[in-house]
Amino acid sequence: MSQKSSFDPLSMKTAKNDHGIPFKLEYDPHKKSGGWWVPVLSILLALILCAIFIMLNGMNPITVYTKMLVGAFGSSFGLSETIVKAIPLLLCGLGVAVAYKIAVWNIGAEGQFIFGAIGATAVTIFLPNIPGALYIPLMMLAGIAGGAIWGLFTAIPRTHFQVNELITSLMLNYVALLLLDYLVYGPWRDPQGFNFPGTPEFTPYQMLANIGGTRLHFGLIFAIAAVVILAFFLAKTRWGYELRLLGANPTAAQNAGIKINKHILIVMMISGGLAGIAGAIEVSGVAGRLMYGISPGYGYTAIIVAWLAKLNPWAMIFTSLFIGGLIVGGYSVQTIGLPSSFSSMLQGAILFCLIAGEMLSRYRLKRVK
């Protein structure tokens, strides 16, 4: 091992440059990663990559993609379904993005979402006789509280026991999922439900109103409000400034007297609370009850929503719509025999291409003299 091996696929080839190529790629650590075109190009590249897998399945990728596009955005029904999916994705995505801003890797949005759904449902189960108008506010608060508590279970081991939050948050996803199964198969199961694993259906007072006869519901307002509030707090307050400082240089921030542990606790409560209200909205706006499999993996998909938007709250409106469309489009290609897991594979591929694209855009093409 004394001599140097020349195994450095990118930089060695370019740094030496004895191939007569007049350009070289140079990494520029100060260059900011590229603009909006990086996510767009990554999505295109991911679509091309996944086309290979479609062809392996013996189908025409163009047919499949057209069908997905039409299914997701081509009709008012498809569009409303896409928005219905985008609402929880947007809220969960905002949640994880806040945490990622200070490198707190919360991947427990799934569990926090489920806990929010459980919290909201608990209101309907334990308070059956309160005035109807109180239900929705109480359920939303209970959802936020449920998610925030579940978020704290991730934050406290990190701040007080140095436990990596990635592992804790993911383990808690499984715990939340099992607790949900216990409740809907056990004590909370609808006695008149013919063994359906779900609670009794909510009364109209416990449901969010629909918009214009579609499945679209007023949770949309909550989601947009969350974007506005969060964007404001991140950009205009001392708290947002401290988060940015912690994200950019944790050591400098701590030397400046910013308490990182306090911020981790706050951020995880916000992160959990946002996922929690997403869960509350899902049970009261879409499902109308707490049931088995209430989340088709929104918490994990939200990670992609957040990264596609580069953790920017405003951009997340578009990325959540796009990924929501991908999920709905994924359902519509099931009719021509493609497994529904196709869209989750596509999401993973998009994330891959996005990371690669982000980093590649920091290289500069330089003319060699």
Add this chain to the structure above:
Amino acid sequence: MDMVTLILVAAITGGTSLLFAVLGGILNEKAGVINLGTEGIMLIGAVISAIVFLQTQNLIITFIIMLFGTGVLGLIHAFLCITLRANQIVSGLAVTLFGTGLSAYIGKSVAGAPIPVSIPKVDLSFLNSIPVLNAFANLDIFIWMSMMLSIILYFYMYKTSWGLHLKAVGDNPSTSDAMGVSVIAFRYFHVVIGSMLMGSAGFYLIMAYSPNWIEGMTSGRGWIAIALIIFARWNPIYALFGAYFFGGLDSLGFRMQIYDLNIPSYFLKMIPYISTIVVLMFIGWKNRSKPSIEPKSLGNPYFREQRF
């Protein structure tokens, strides 16, 4: 067989797939690369094994193709983290998300199909009369391979010059570069080999532990394996005991259902997940004033141009 033997056998068979994954993770992290793709790589390893075995009925071909497939996935992670210097955590999450989706996609055709496999067993019947040790009398060949692997890796990491280079690459890459060790090549090599070991974890899971493909069948084992790396303090021998401990917990929930303790099975299934958190909290509390022993440049990309 008596009670102790039963528990021991359950712990070993339950822990072997974890052990492969932990060893793979240790190799990754010792080289300074966090690989959070464990769960996804295990799933890909499992689904490739299922598909190839159902086609060929040949254990060796299956194993080789599985190593190739998961090695490619590891290579992607390595390329993103080492060459492109991407955030290792996000890249690992991408591997897991992509692996979960891809395995479900390509595994659709074999979902639920039982895999008619019989792994050769190592017959040590002379142990049968010895208490406790009789647990080792009839274990399959991959269990013995994984045990030997942890011992080999222990010697590799602590007793060979390559192992010392590996430690240097993970702790202080610019110094090892100055010593003439190629940091990039070392990291690539260990990430790919480590990913293949994670794939072997999936292979063992589907070939020996529960022989039919179900979407997401690893159910968090990859993440438990990542926790076990910390539990094992990056030491392959400790990893052996850690994996069997958690393998035992995994099968404990299953066994307790038989004794009808009046605890809903959902709570028993939570045992491995909750105990992972509790164990990590205990380790964190115990080592609260000690310096961290994780590889010092874990998670940091290496910039050759900026070394000084």
